[in-house]
Amino acid sequence: MTLGFREPAKKSLGQHFLHERGVIDKMLLAISPKPGDRFVEIGPGQGALTFPLLDRHGALTAIEFDRDLLEPLTAASKPHGALTLIHSDVMNVDFTALAAGEPFRLVGNLPYNLSSPILFHALDHAASIRDMHFMLQKEVVDRMAAAPGSKVYGRLSVMLQAYCMVTSLFKVPPGAFRPPPKVDSAVVRLVPRPPEQVGIDDPRRFADVVRAAFGQRRKTLRNALGGVCDADRILAAGIDPQTRAEQLEVADFVRLANLAPAPPVDSD
Incomplete structure (x- = not known):
């Protein structure tokens, strides 16, 4: 001691x-x-x-x-x-x-x-x-x-x-x-x-995209991001929607989050 x-x-x-x-x-x-x-x-x-x-x-x-x-x-x-x-x-x-x-x-x-x-x-x-x-x-x-x-x-x-x-x-x-x-x-x-150097437009949206992408690792991005980012936006980010989250570089997630729409505002 x-x-x-x-x-x-x-x-x-x-x-x-x-x-x-x-x-x-x-x-x-x-x-x-x-x-x-x-x-x-x-x-x-x-x-x-x-x-x-x-x-x-x-x-x-x-x-x-x-x-x-x-x-x-x-x-x-x-x-x-x-x-x-x-x-x-x-x-x-x-x-x-x-x-x-x-x-x-x-x-x-x-x-x-x-x-x-x-x-x-x-x-x-x-x-x-x-x-x-x-x-x-x-x-x-x-x-x-x-x-x-x-x-x-x-x-x-x-x-x-x-x-x-x-x-x-x-x-x-x-x-x-x-x-x-x-x-x-x-x-x-x-x-x-x-x-x-970070280049993230909206930290909250970035966190939401990353959390959803890894929420169910076995799912493709098309399915994992269904409630956060649609297949068209995944494609627009230059990413195959059939890809799984663990295959993406950090820069891919940044690009994806910057293209993803903001989550809906709760009106209640």
């Missing part, structure tokens, strides 16, 4: 505390903190990444939900640098307001049971984030970085790759954590694309 931290990991919060120094060093090398960077960490836990990052950079803001970790984190951080703690569920943190016009770098060992919601929450504030380095379940990272045609290429792949450059960096074994999870983990880098 880390000095000053008396509480064990809480299963209810999906806590697995990173402790393997070699993994921490590889993460720091991947993050490569520079003077002038602003860092925000999600879930500092017992400070495994927090304190070495403070040693390198000097200042850090961290978002921690577990009240029992706030006092020991504050005390243990003092020899390392200036740690600003936000006690909150990360889903309730407005990253745009936190950035205050100065985009920051986001890091964290994400709780595996909440990783997808947190990723989509970060996407909503991508304009305020320079890059992201996350530790996640390896299966999720594989889906995030998957290429078209892969068995794990799906909604998460398309949504993230449309807005970010996604790079799987390295695998992390269960023994690097305390207690060890039952799955392998991996570190991933996401770099938000500039808006002009």
Whole structure:
């Protein structure tokens, strides 16, 4: 147990505390903190990444939900640098307001049971984030970085790759954590694309098209998109309506969504 931290990991919060120094060093090398960077960490836990990052950079803001970790984190951080703690569920943190016009770098060992919601929450504030380095379940990272045609290429792949450059960096074994999870983990880098490179006219419509396309993977686009986009518009996007979603490139989905009609407005 880390000095000053008396509480064990809480299963209810999906806590697995990173402790393997070699993994921490590889993460720091991947993050490569520079003077002038602003860092925000999600879930500092017992400070495994927090304190070495403070040693390198000097200042850090961290978002921690577990009240029992706030006092020991504050005390243990003092020899390392200036740690600003936000006690909150990360889903309730407005990253745009936190950035205050100065985009920051986001890091964290994400709780595996909440990783997808947190990723989509970060996407909503991508304009305020320079890059992201996350530790996640390896299966999720594989889906995030998957290429078209892969068995794990799906909604998460398309949504993230449309807005970010996604790079799987390295695998992390269960023994690097305390207690060890039952799955392998991996570190991933996401770099938000500039808006002009994204090219999505209506983010909500894009999300609707991608969700419908992968809603029933075995169906062709003609059938899967029946309530969202008709066969004529699929053809107009230069796509065969008999194609299945996993065969399309991200750019195909963007083109398709930009041609699709807006969903009907509920008059009630």
